[in-house]
Amino acid sequence: MPQTSHAGKDVFSLVNSIEAISPDCPLEDVAELFSNPKYSKLLSLPVVENGRPIGMISRYRFMDIYLKRYARELHGKRPIRSFLNDKPLLVELDQPLAIAAQHVASNMQFPLTEDFIITRRGHYLGVGFVMDLLHAMEVQMRANTSELEQANAQLKSSQLALVQSEKMASLGQMVAGIAHEINTPLGYVQNNVAIGQALFQQIQTLIAGYEGLLDDLLDEQATEEQIAVQMQQIGELRNDMNAREMLGEMHGLMGDSLYGIAQISELVLNLKNFSRMDAAATEAVSLNDCIESALNIGRNVLKDKVEVVRELGDLPRITCAPSQLNQVFLNLFTNAAQAMEGFGKLHIRTWSEDGMVHVNVADSGRGIPQEILTRIFDPFFTTKPVGEGTGLGLAITHQIIQKHGGDITVDSRVGEGTCFHISLPVASALAAQQPAVLEVAA
Ligand SMILES: Nc1ncnc2c1ncn2[C@@H]1O[C@H](COP(=O)(O)OP(=O)(O)OP(=O)(O)O)[C@@H](O)[C@H]1O
Ligand SMILES: [Mg+2]
Structure with a gap:
């Protein structure tokens, strides 16, 4: 009996070329076969007629009949046809291993007394051992499991990379959001301060003019002409810029800037609240x-x-x-x-x-x-x-x-x-x- 490899992934690897017996074979010849060491490991023998399997005779069933009193005399010459299981388990050669295993597993009898017959387009090819089939399935399942484990590990590592990049993306988004939120009020606060600075310089010039006039008025040596010139200069400055209006404008700029700064501090406060829960009174x-x-x-x-x-x-x-x-x-x-x-x-x-x-x-x-x-x-x-x-x-x-x-x-x-x-x-x-x-x- 040829020894087959169990590691194969198809039904072909399970075929054992066992010579089939004819249904007309007498019971006593079958007894010979079962006692032949060549067939010692076989649970059952395939029975084939015109190339097609018509049944199986199991060692168990055979013993049941043949060990009875006078069974040899009574049945020895009778053909095996009358004793066989005419519904043997059949597996087609081109069936996927998993389907074959499913078919065998769901039709298997306990205790296990028969193996299964392998056919090619309905014709007898050989016998398959249930234990070999289970072993082949186990090998395949182990291979599948390790493939799944590999795929799982790959998935995990790509998921990790994805989470990491998502985190980076949302961090980037968050930073951009905060920058934008702060930038808008910051922009106009900056602008207001620049305008305020220019206004302040003009007011400074005006104040300097007034101070000069005051100094001249207090200086006993200052001539009337000097004072008149000073007064004219201040008059011109006053015409050029309306101090009251400028002060009003400064006031508005300050107010807007304070509003902008309040907006920025509210945002910062929100961020602070979010990132750190202060110990609050309970x-x-x-x-x-x-x-x-x-x-x-x-x-x-x-x-x-x-x-x-x-x-x-x-x-x-x-x-x-x-x-x-x-x-x-x-x-x-x-x-x-x-x-x-x-x-x-x-x-x-x-x-x-x-x-x-x-x-x-x-x-x-x-x-x-x-x-x-x-x-x-x-x-x-x-x-x-x-x-x-x-x-x-x-x-x-x-x-x-x-x-x-x-x-x-x-x-x-x-x-x-x-x-x-x-x-x-x-x-x-x-x-x-x-x-x-x-x-x-x-
Ligand atoms: N009652 C609601 N009805 C409809 N949409 C809501 C409601 N509450 C929240 N949302 C939606 O959920 C989003 C997030 O709400 P959340 O309060 O966190 O931020 P926000 O209101 O947009 O900004 P903030 O609270 O800082 O002013 C809102 O922009 C809005 O689209
Ligand atoms: Mg809200």
């Missing part, structure tokens, strides 16, 4: 009070934009940093007001349930499109025009809620409105008690 407060105080601070932004509907339930006090929670609500209320196309509604509902306090902030604004809904909590994500939004409001909000051990989710429908839901544990393990440094670009 107190046991009711969220309803935080909501009221945020509504109060934001009343100018809200009053022409929304009607506020309060549905504030009885809430237990929670240990929190009230200044931070005020900021959370102010961010949400401001966003809601900014999302209104005309005049709308801001519905605030609070309740407590299962050791948690809950707040719903629902607006009837324009809603948030599905494709950006997952990005609104990202730092620097904004849909507002340059100079109007930093995109830090919700990122800070999210961070504060997380620090309080809570959760914030959003539900929105374009054209209908948006609802933010906040839940906070009553017994909050407030991490904000220790200052935490967060990575801005992580």
